[in-house]
């Protein structure tokens with residue numbers, strides 16, 4: 221943090237996970253001149269109903285890169301198969317190399333509890349990699365970290381073993397449209413696979429502008445509900461006026477496995 225430019229690394233299991241959880245926060249960082257990198261640990265090659273394999277992986281790699289451009293950050297897709305991610309040594313060492321080369325101040329990742337096995341594996345393997353990234357004798361190709369970054373978990377709605385603790389709430393109202401534009405880059409997901417999986421494919425409008433408006437309406441409604449849920453925390457962080465006006469939020473819980481997220485470093489690491 222010496223030159224006050226933050227480096228923030230966001231991990232997810234699939235190309236659309238890092239931006240779904242942290243796209244608004246990423247847009248706020250890049251708008252303020254900080255550096256964000258998003259990493260999908262799988263290539264997403266199972267996330268569709270009539271496409272698959274390498275052609276789908278390539279399609280999703282391009283969608284993710286375009287989402288990154290929309291948010292002002294690099295967005296890379298690794299090559300583990302979708303639906304088959306395991307917290308193996310091989311994946312852990314890949315994560316260690318990425319972390320060491322990027323030298324993040326803050327790492328954002330999912331918690332280890334989730335309905336999707338890839339999401340769980342992602343949470344485990346990222347946290348496993350973080351301490352090992354400080355150990356010089358592990359993965360010799362990239363210089364070890366001298367300081368453990370802060371790790372924070374992104375939002376999920378699971379209640380067991382305990383609901384996510386809102387250590388930091390980030391008002392993303394001003395970049396909600398930008399986040400939705402980024403998510404809209406994932407055509408194969410937002411307009412095809414996810415509605416198909418929800419049995420709502422017939423609700424997706426035909427035209428480009430129409431379906432973007434449809435996506436926007438959906439995200440605005442979801443976001444407003446979530447902002448209402450965290451209203452007290454938003455008011456505590458931003459004050460009465462801004463806290464009440466917030467219509468979209470991203471929530472983070474500090475991990476015990478990284479450097480501590482404290483009242484002192486919270487406003488440095490999340491400067492908005």
Ligand SMILES: [Zn+2]
Pocket residue numbers: 233234237336339
């Ligand atoms: Zn996912």
